[in-house]
Ligand SMILES: Nc1ncnc2c1ncn2[C@@H]1O[C@H](COP(=O)(O)OP(=O)(O)O)[C@@H](O)[C@H]1O
């Protein structure tokens with residue numbers, strides 16, 4: 001894979017909701033294999049960017065290419081099939097299913113769900129789902145209903161479902177928000193270990209600067225629908241303007 | 254699961270014993286099985302969180318298929334699959350449109366289609382004889398035309414066999430990826446899309462299956478009652494299917510048959526005992542079920558056996 005060609009390339013993305021410019025000219029290249037953190041205050045347009053890249057929202061201007069192919073105008077379903085997975089700020093689990101079934105459904109989604117007679121939890125898929133949950137440290141709660149989990153487990157299960165689809169790019173919207181502080185580093189470490197082992201390229205929205213400093217290869221600073229700064233965490237986080245305008249706000253948000 | 258199979262076997266034996274001990278109940282039980290098959294379709298849609306208030310249109314389609322074709326093609330073994338296919342066909346055509354809608358819109362659009370069918374059946378007198386309905390001509394069973402009591406036994410047997418077959422089919426379906434994805438529509442439809450799964454097609458597949466079972470159930474009703482009227486497509490008839498689904502419980506493929514049998518038996522005995530209070534008894538039963546046994550009869554049985 002050539003280094004010159006970014007995995008995802010966004011140019012001039014614009015999207016306004018009424019007067020609010022949620023995207024006001026976003027240019028961003030995501031490189032193969034990197035962990036790119038997105039930081040910025042609430043309402044800066046971080047989720048909007050993920051929604052545009054996954055086909056949930058359509059920008060009013062600009063273009064997005066994935067693996068060199070334009071993906072704008074494709075449905076979320078088509079974009080997932082091309083290899084962009086996502087997890088959600090509010091975990092989107094099948095709440096009346098068990099954690100195991102949630103994972104198995106994601107595996108079935110990749111392998112083909114159109115079999116009306118063989119059970120979802122057929123031995124091979126059950127094993128595969130168990131193995132997936134194991135990697136995320138969720139094996140112990142495999143049989144629990146998804147709506148009975150704590151926030152940390154829900155976040156991990158949500159991400160596990162995205163990983164089950166074997167995406168080449170994974171977009172994670174605030175994977176640690178709402179998670180108890182004590183649990184946070186554990187969850188991030190689990191996540192990073194799993195993601196590194198799959199070789200997936202990851203973009204994640206994060207408010208915790210410790211997490212960003214430790215795990216991100218690059219960080220993009222979002223501000224009012226624009227990218228205010230982009231670079232290695234050591235540089236970007238040290239920038240006094242970023243510290244004053246973004247980190248100050250973000251840590252109080 | 255083993256409990257479910259045991260209960261199903263006991264239920265089947267119980268039905269046969271009843272039909273044998275009280276010959277006139279055979280008719281009632283055959284109708285109950287036929288409705289149970291149609292209610293399996295309601296159960297499928299309930300799993301997706303959707304309620305159809307028009308599913309009796311498929312009953313009517315199946316029954317009128319029998320009534321129209323019996324004079325020229327009296328073979329039961331031909332008419333039954335044909336009614337199922339026509340039901341599935343109508344289900345596919347309407348479903349392509351209906352699966353775009355959810356909740357109250359889904360329910361009411363089904364009702365609207367059923368009303369259209371009811372009016373057509375009622376108004377096209379030259380074809381359907383309107384509200385008088387059509388008498389079903391003589392039927393043959395694998396080419397033979399046995400005497401009346403034997404025919405009744407055969408119809409009962411076919412209904413029981415199909416009930417078991419469709420019951421098993423639905424049970425497997427619900428545990429399959431398609432069935433579990435169907436249940437996912439109820440809680441997180443957008444997640445399905447973000448997994449690359451077309452939620453509408455998942456619902457469409459279930460809708461077509463439900464329509465097929467509606468068609469078969471309707472054909473059985475036509476063959477058993479030997480008289481087919483537009484009443485079958487009326488909204489009260491659709492409401493009855495939903496009622497039976499709730500009464501029996503949506504937790505198991507046995508629910509529709511438990512509900513349908515209870516419903517038909519209560520109707521027969523209550524109507525005989527207190528002719529005018531039938532609707533009131535129904536309303537009361539529904540109230541009690543919703544308040545005290547939301548899992549329906551199946552829920553009560555499953556709980557008892559666990560205790
Ligand atoms: N679907 C939408 N409809 C209307 N306004 C929206 C919608 N999505 C986002 N916005 C607005 O766009 C801005 C950016 O939102 P968002 O991308 O969610 O920010 P962030 O994720 O950075 O907190 C906010 O002002 C938000 O209210």
Ligand SMILES: [Mg+2]
Pocket residue numbers: 046047048089173
């Ligand atoms: Mg957000």
